[in-house]
Amino acid sequence: MMEMPNEKIDKITVACNTGPLISAFQCGRIDLLKRYFKTIYIAPSQVAEFEKHGAAKELDDLTREGVVVLAEALTADEKEQAEMLARRIAAQPSSGDPDYHGHLPEAEVMIVAARPELGCVRILLDELAARTVAEEEGLRITGFPGVVGRAGLDGLLTRNDIRHVLSLCQQQGTHYSDQLIEHVAETYGR
Amino acid sequence: MEKRIAPHELQAALLSAEDVDKDVASLSEALMEERARRIARNVLLRPDMRQILRALLESGACENEEEAIARGLKTLSVALSPAWEGSGRGSR
Numbered sequence: 329m330m331e332m333p334n335e336k337i338d339k340i341t342v343a344c345n346t347g348p349l350i351s352a353f354q355c356g357r358i359d360l361l362k363r364y365f366k367t368i369y370i371a372p373s374q375v376a377e378f379e380k381h382g383a384a385k386e387l388d389d390l391t392r393e394g395v396v397v398l399a400e401a402l403t404a405d406e407k408e409q410a411e412m413l414a415r416r417i418a419a420q421p422s423s424g425d426p427d428y429h430g431h432l433p434e435a436e437v438m439i440v441a442a443r444p445e446l447g448c449v450r451i452l453l454d455e456l457a458a459r460t461v462a463e464e465e466g467l468r469i470t471g472f473p474g475v476v477g478r479a480g481l482d483g484l485l486t487r488n489d490i491r492h493v494l495s496l497c498q499q500q501g502t503h504y505s506d507q508l509i510e511h512v513a514e515t516y517g518r
Numbered sequence: 519m520e521k522r523i524a525p526h527e528l529q530a531a532l533l534s535a536e537d538v539d540k541d542v543a544s545l546s547e548a549l550m551e552e553r554a555r556r557i558a559r560n561v562l563l564r565p566d567m568r569q570i571l572r573a574l575l576e577s578g579a580c581e582n583e584e585e586a587i588a589r590g591l592k593t594l595s596v597a598l599s600p601a602w603e604g605s606g607r608g609s610r
Contacts (some may be wrong), residue, residue, distance in 0.1 A: 474541025494555040501525030511535035
């Protein structure tokens with residue numbers, strides 16, 4: 329479905345793991361997230377991750393704009409659920425870290441995504457192990473390369489733009505393979 | 519020099535092309551659903567539209583609101599198609 333770049337988009341509310349936002353920061357294309365998402369919820373435990381990645385200022389800017397909203401702290405019950413989810417993520421064959429503590433932020437954002445009062449219709453997750461568990465939980469997923477692909481379909485990005493955007497993330501260490509970048513560029517670029 | 523931001527989850531497994539295709543479809547579906555909600559809300563909030571819908575349902579011409587709206591659009595499309603064909607818009 330091709331849409332014109334200036335056509336009105338009905339933006340959606342999502343929850344977002346750290347990875348997709350980091351990718352958008354790495355390539356300087358937060359505008360792509362702003363185009364499709366009216367509110368992006370994150371879990372409290374993710375804030376420390378953004379600080380660790382050197383993206384505290386970028387996150388702060390988006391929070392001030394009201395694009396990113398820090399969800400309320402998890403209740404005791406929710407924390408228990410998050411720990412169980414984190415253990416399941418850690419146990420996935422595709423998980424690179426068998427210690428569940430390292431997966432608590434993505435587990436917490438899954439809990440946030442499932443809060444009915446927030447109206448999150450998708451969760452942005454780029455890590456395979458977390459995606460597997462999120463799907464088992466019935467959450468609907470997308471990710472940063474998916475946003476880039478959609479922007480290509482909407483006529484906002486050429487094939488070369490897509491290569492450039494995803495390569496900038498790759499050059500800064502994000503795990504997008506050359507084949508993946510080429511696939512997204514050739515399939516979705518205008 | 520441009521600021522560099524450290525990657526997240528260095529050990530994480532890679533997304534496949536199939537994963538991204540599913541993600542694009544999933545995002546597109548969510549955007550379409552949101553658009554459908556807005557359009558339905560705006561139509562159904564109009565008292566004149568609600569009155570017409572109620573009359574159509576009470577007459578038995580349509581089983582439900584969805585059918586009434588869909589048939590209304592098809593009827594309008596058929597009615598306007600000669601004009602479209604004349605202007606070349608019908609072939610798009």
